[in-house]
Amino acid sequence: MRIDIVTKEFPPEIYGGAGVHVAELSRVLAHQVDLRVRAFGEPRPEDFHGATVSSYKTLDALASANPALQTLGVDLSIVPDIAGADLVHSHTWYANMAGHLASMLHGIPHVLSAHSLEPLRPWKAEQLGGGYALSSWAEKTSYEAAAAIIAVSDGMRQDILRSYPNVDPAKVKVVHNGIDAAMWQQDSNDDVVRSLGIDPTRPSVVWVGRVTRQKGVPYLLKAAALLPPEVQLVLCAGAADTPELGAEVNALIDGLKAQRSGVVVIERMLPRAELIQVLSHATVFACPSIYEPLGIVNLEAMACGAAVVASATGGIPEVVEDGVTGLLVPLAQVSDGTGTPLDPDKFVHDFAHALTAVVSDPARAKAMGEAGRVRATEHFSWESIAAQTLDVYRSVL
Numbered sequence: 001m002r003i004d005i006v007t008k009e010f011p012p013e014i015y016g017g018a019g020v021h022v023a024e025l026s027r028v029l030a031h032q033v034d035l036r037v038r039a040f041g042e043p044r045p046e047d048f049h050g051a052t053v054s055s056y057k058t059l060d061a062l063a064s065a066n067p068a069l070q071t072l073g074v075d076l077s078i079v080p081d082i083a084g085a086d087l088v089h090s091h092t093w094y095a096n097m098a099g100h101l102a103s104m105l106h107g108i109p110h111v112l113s114a115h116s117l118e119p120l121r122p123w124k125a126e127q128l129g130g131g132y133a134l135s136s137w138a139e140k141t142s143y144e145a146a147a148a149i150i151a152v153s154d155g156m157r158q159d160i161l162r163s164y165p166n167v168d169p170a171k172v173k174v175v176h177n178g179i180d181a182a183m184w185q186q187d188s189n190d191d192v193v194r195s196l197g198i199d200p201t202r203p204s205v206v207w208v209g210r211v212t213r214q215k216g217v218p219y220l221l222k223a224a225a226l227l228p229p230e231v232q233l234v235l236c237a238g239a240a241d242t243p244e245l246g247a248e249v250n251a252l253i254d255g256l257k258a259q260r261s262g263v264v265v266i267e268r269m270l271p272r273a274e275l276i277q278v279l280s281h282a283t284v285f286a287c288p289s290i291y292e293p294l295g296i297v298n299l300e301a302m303a304c305g306a307a308v309v310a311s312a313t314g315g316i317p318e319v320v321e322d323g324v325t326g327l328l329v330p331l332a333q334v335s336d337g338t339g340t341p342l343d344p345d346k347f348v349h350d351f352a353h354a355l356t357a358v359v360s361d362p363a364r365a366k367a368m369g370e371a372g373r374v375r376a377t378e379h380f381s382w383e384s385i386a387a388q389t390l391d392v393y394r395s396v397l
Contacts, residue, residue, distance in 0.1 A: 001034065001087075001393070002033065002034040002036065002084065002086050002087075003033050003034070003035050003036070003085065003086065003088075003089060004036045004038060004082045004085040004087070004088045004089070004102070005036070005088075005089045005090075006038045006039075006075075006078055006082075006090040006091070006098045006102075007094075008039070008040040008071075008091075008092055008094035008095055009039070009091075009092075010022060010023060010026075010037060010039035010040075010044070010048075010053065013039075013040075013042070013044075016210060017177065017294070017295065017297065018092050018115040020296050021091070021113070021115065021152070021178075021296065022037075022091050023048075024178060024180060024382045025178075025385065025386060026051045027049045027051075027382070028382050028385075028386035029386050029390070030049050030050035030051035031049075031050055032390065035051040035052070036051070036052045036053075036085065037051050037053045037054070038081060038082070038098070039056070040055075040057075040071075040074050041055055041056075041057065043055045056074050057074075058073065059074070059077065066128065066129065066130065066131040066134070067128060067131055068128050068131025068132070068134040068135050068138075071097075071138075072097055075094075075098035076098075076101070078102075080105075082105075082108075084106075085102075087109045087111060087393055087396070088102045088103060088109075088110050089111045089393075090111075090112045090142070091113045091115060092113075092115050093118055093142075096139055096142035096143075097138045097141070097142060099112055099142060100141060100142040100146070103145070103146075103147070109147035109148070109393075109396040109397060110142070110145070110146050110147055111147060111149070111150065111392060111396065112143065112146050112148075113149075113152065114143075114149055114150065114151050114152065114156055114160055114293065115152060115293055116214075116293055117139070117159055117160065117163050118135050118140075119136065120159060120337050121213075121337075123214075123241075124241075126241070126242045126245075143160070143167055144164060144167055146171070147171065147396040148171050148172075148173060148396050149167065149171055149172045149173070150174075150175045150392055151172055151173065151174050152176060152294040152315060153176060153294045153314065153318045153319075154174050154315070155294075155313075155314045155315040155318065156174075156294065156314065156315055157172050157174050159293075159314070160172055173388075173395075175385055175388045175389055176294060176315075176379075176385060177299065178380045178381055178382040178384070179296070179299040179303050179382070181303050181381065183272070184276060184299075184300050184304055184376075185276070185304065186276075186280040186304050186373075187273075187276050187280045188280065189277060190281065192273075192277040193277055193278055196234075196264065196266055198278065198281065199262065200281050202232050202262060203232065203283040203359045203360075203362070204231065204232040204233070204234050204262075204281065204282055204283050204284075204359075205224065205227065205231060205234070205282070205283065205284050205286050206234045206236070206282035206285050206286065206301070207220055207237075207285075207286045208236040208275065208278075208279075208285075208297050208300075209236075209237070209297060210237075210238040210239070210240075211238060211240035211241065211245060211246065211249055212241045213245065213339075214291035214292070215288070216288035216311065217235075217237070217288070218248060219288045219290075219341070219344065219347060219351060220233075220286055220288040220351070221233075221253060222348045223288070223355060224263075224352075225255075225260070225352075226348075226349065226356070227355060227359070228356060228359070228360060229260055230262075231262065231283075231359050232263070232264060233263050234264045234266070234278065235263075235264070235266065236266045236268075236270055236275065237266065237267055238268070238269050275300075279301050279304035279305075279306050280305060282304075282306040283358070284306065284307050284308070284355055284358045284365060285298070285302075285307070285308045285326075286309055287308060287309070287310035287320075288311055289310070289311055289313065290331065290333065290338075290340065290341065291313065292310075292311075292315065294316070294318065295310070295314075295319060298310060298316065302320075302325060302376040303372075303373060303377070304373075305366075305369040305373050306369050307365045307366075307368035308320045308325060308326035308327075308368075309326055309327045309329065309351070309354045309358055311328070311329050311347075312329060312331055313331045313339070316328070321375060324368065324371050325369075325371045325375050326358070327354040327358060329347070329350050329351045329354050330350065331347055
C-alpha cells in the first residue's frame with residue numbers, strides 16, 4: 001500500500017503540534033506501508049526513518065502574494081507527484097487542497113486529519129486579511145469531499161460537525177495525538193535550566209508555545225500576577241502571530257516583571273533535549289488555551305513528570321485527568337468562534353487559584369506528575385495511533 005502524506009510542517013521545520021504529529025506518525029507508518037511525505041519548505045533529507053520525503057517551496061511567481069495564495073500554489077505543485085498513490089492523507093488546511101485535488105485528479109481516497117478549524121480561529125484574519133477567506137474555503141471544500149476525517153479528539157469531532165454540518169458524521173473518526181514516552185522522559189540534571197536563568201530550587205509554572213490568540217497567554221500573564229511571590233513563571237515563547245499581539249503580551253510581561261521576580265522569558269523554541277529538562281523541573285505546566293483540539297504539549301509535559309493545570313476546552317479534558325494528573329479550569333466561552341471567555345476576570349482568577357493550589361503543595365504536584373507520566377505512556381503511544389490510522393485508511397480503500 002502506498003500512502004502519500006501532505007503536510008506544511010515536517011522536520012526540521014516544526015513549530016506546532018500538527019508537525020509533531022506528522023513526524024511521529026510517519027516514523028511508525030514508514031515500517032508498515034510505502035510512505036511518501038510531501039512537505040512544504042526548503043529541501044531536507046530524502047529519507048526519514050524509511051519514509052521518502054519530497055520538499056516544495058513557494059512558487060517564485062507568488063513570492064509577494066498573500067500567504068494563503070502562496071499556500072495554494074504549493075498545493076498545486078504537489079498534486080502531480082501524488083500519481084500512483086493508493087491514498088492521500090493531508091494535515092491542516094495548508095495541505096488539504098493538495099489532498100482534495102489529488103483525490104479528484106488521480107481517483108484515490110483523500111483522508112484528512114483535523115488539527116484545528118478555520119471557523120474557530122477568526123483572529124487569523126488579522127494575519128491573512130482576505131487570505132482567511134481563501135483558507136476557510138479550502139478547508140470547507142476539502143472536509144465536505146474527504147473520504148474520511150480523523151479528529152484528534154472527541155471535542156474536535158464535535159467542533160467539526162458543528163462547523164461543517166454538511167459533513168457525514170459517519171466519516172469522522174477519533175484518533176488521538178500521541179507521545180513517544182521513550183523520548184520524553186524526566187531529566188533531573190539542572191545545567192540547562194540554570195543556563196536559562198531558571199532557579200531549580202524555586203517552584204515554577206511553565207508555559208510553552210507560539211504566541212497566538214488561541215493559546216491564551218494574556219490570561220496566564222494576568223493570572224501569574226496573583227501567584228505566591230516565590231513562584232517563577234517560565235515562558236518558552238515562539239514569535240507572536242501579529243505585531244499587535246506581540247505588543248500586548250510584551251506589555252503584560254513588562255508589568256509582571258515590575259512587580260515580581262522570577263519571570264523568565266525564553267524567546268525561542270527550545271531544542272527537545274533542553275525543553276525536556278525545563279519541563280522536568282516544572283512544578284506545574286500551564287495550558288490556558290481558549291482553543292485546543294488536543295494539545296500535544298500537555299502530553300509532553302506529562303511524560304516529563306509535570307502536573308498540568310489547563311483550561312477545560314476542546315480536547316484537553318481527554319488528556320488531563322482532573323484531580324489526578326492535574327486540574328482543569330472551567331471555561332465558559334462566547335459562541336462567536338473566537339473562544340473568548342464569557343467572564344475573562346473569572347477565568348483569570350480561577351486559573352490563578354488552580355495554579356496556586358498545585359504549586360503550593362509539592363507532594364501533590366509530584367503525585368500528579370507521576371500519574372501524568374503513567375497516563376501518557378499507557379494511553380497515547382504512537383504505535384497504537386498508527387494502528388488506528390491504518391484502520392481508517394483500510395475503511396476507505
